[in-house]
Amino acid sequence: MLNDIPWRESINPNIANIEIVRYGDTDGYGGIFNISLKTGRLISAIALPHHYPSRTGPTWAYLTNNDGLTLIDAGSQGAQQALEEALIILGQDINAIDRLILTHGHQDHDGNGYEFIINSHSELWAHEMYFDYLDEDFFDYKLDPSSSLHRIVGKYRQDMLDWQKHPSNALAHEHWKKHHDRYKHGHSRIMTGDIVCKKLNDGDVFGDFTFIYTPGHSVDQVCIYTDGVLFTGDHVLPQISPHPTFRQTLPKRLSKKYSKNQFLGREHFGLERYIRSLAKILLLNPDTSVLPAHRLYNHNRLHIRNVNRCKEIVRHHMRRLEKIVEALEGGPITVEDIARKIFISRKLLGGGIYAAVNEVVSHLELLIDSGDIRVSMKGQVALTGSRNFHAYINSIID
Numbered sequence: 001m002l003n004d005i006p007w008r009e010s011i012n013p014n015i016a017n018i019e020i021v022r023y024g025d026t027d028g029y030g031g032i033f034n035i036s037l038k039t040g041r042l043i044s045a046i047a048l049p050h051h052y053p054s055r056t057g058p059t060w061a062y063l064t065n066n067d068g069l070t071l072i073d074a075g076s077q078g079a080q081q082a083l084e085e086a087l088i089i090l091g092q093d094i095n096a097i098d099r100l101i102l103t104h105g106h107q108d109h110d111g112n113g114y115e116f117i118i119n120s121h122s123e124l125w126a127h128e129m130y131f132d133y134l135d136e137d138f139f140d141y142k143l144d145p146s147s148s149l150h151r152i153v154g155k156y157r158q159d160m161l162d163w164q165k166h167p168s169n170a171l172a173h174e175h176w177k178k179h180h181d182r183y184k185h186g187h188s189r190i191m192t193g194d195i196v197c198k199k200l201n202d203g204d205v206f207g208d209f210t211f212i213y214t215p216g217h218s219v220d221q222v223c224i225y226t227d228g229v230l231f232t233g234d235h236v237l238p239q240i241s242p243h244p245t246f247r248q249t250l251p252k253r254l255s256k257k258y259s260k261n262q263f264l265g266r267e268h269f270g271l272e273r274y275i276r277s278l279a280k281i282l283l284l285n286p287d288t289s290v291l292p293a294h295r296l297y298n299h300n301r302l303h304i305r306n307v308n309r310c311k312e313i314v315r316h317h318m319r320r321l322e323k324i325v326e327a328l329e330g331g332p333i334t335v336e337d338i339a340r341k342i343f344i345s346r347k348l349l350g351g352g353i354y355a356a357v358n359e360v361v362s363h364l365e366l367l368i369d370s371g372d373i374r375v376s377m378k379g380q381v382a383l384t385g386s387r388n389f390h391a392y393i394n395s396i397i398d
């Protein structure tokens with residue numbers, strides 16, 4: 001039966017109707033929806049599967065017309081077949097699609113990008129940074145060797161790479177490597193210049209689309225505004241809070257182009273940058289609906305929030321900072337100790353500890369800036385006695 005999915009019209013006044021084109025499973029895998037806006041714009045939302053188990057659920061790609069048919073995000077490596085099936089169900093010829101716009105260069109969004117471009121003969125649009133980072137390896141983060149926090153991140157990164165190569169993980173590693181090679185091959189083909197690419201920048205307008213640069217989760221993240229809705233990629237998600245980056249340095253060849261201070265990378269990385277990018281979205285009309293790249297549909301419900309969701313995400317980080325400060329009240333401890341105190345042990349298994357350490361470090365960087373902690377050369381984290389971080393964050397979002 002159509003039109004029977006619960007969604008909150010009260011907080012989405014720009015949406016006229018949502019129709020189920022194909023039912024997916026309870027977490028949305030296989031689902032296709034047609035979202036009609038009051039302006040008459042039709043947006044098809046297509047769930048694309050991953051080649052690995054993921055708690056984020058499928059990647060939601062969106063198809064709409066904006067001076068030509070436009071697909072937003074293409075899913076991860078191997079998603080092409082599911083995407084083509086969905087296009088047939090929607091009655092759309094893949095060759096009629098003029099362009100793919102990537103919200104950001106994480107493999108669950110651009111992993112299928114090259115294959116899609118080749119099969120559709122369409123153009124590839126993404127933020128300028130996306131193209132600048134194409135020949136960087138996923139794990140090739142630029143750490144600041146003078147930062148004890150970054151040395152800790154480097155150690156856990158190495159541990160994770162060693163863990164992946166352990167014989168007990170051979171099958172999973174082989175699977176991961178095969179897909180990663182396919183991913184990097186696509187990137188190298190894009191770099192050859194055979195594909196028509198368009199580099200986007202903050203504030204660019206094309207047809208009815210306005211592009212908003214929102215780094216923090218990813219260095220190249222853009223949101224796309226049109227007709228009272230915002231395609232957010234991973235910047236704003238319902239139900240889950242996207243991982244913020246820690247404050248990496250820019251690759252040397254980019255530091256001159258983008259940043260005067262390559263060892264801080266404040267303009268592009270870190271929790272503070274992420275919160276500033278949330279604040280940027282809060283400047284939009286509060287009625288703007290969020291069309292996210294994950295969790296659009298989850299637990300049998302559609303989750304279309306408006307941009308006020310950004311405030312909840314800020315509060316989530318505020319609570320995490322409170323927990324970290326609480327964990328430090330007994331005296332100086334290490335980053336790993338903090339991770340063990342604030343995350344449940346299940347989250348720290350396997351590669352989970354690396355993700356947890358990254359998450360803790362991005363929060364500690366903000367607490368250093370607010371003056372509330374200090375970190376010794378050996379990586380011991382201690383309170384300074386001040387509690388400025390609430391005011392520090394409020395000054396960003398007000």
Ligand SMILES: [Zn+2]
Nearest residue numbers: 104106218234
């Ligand atoms: Zn992402």
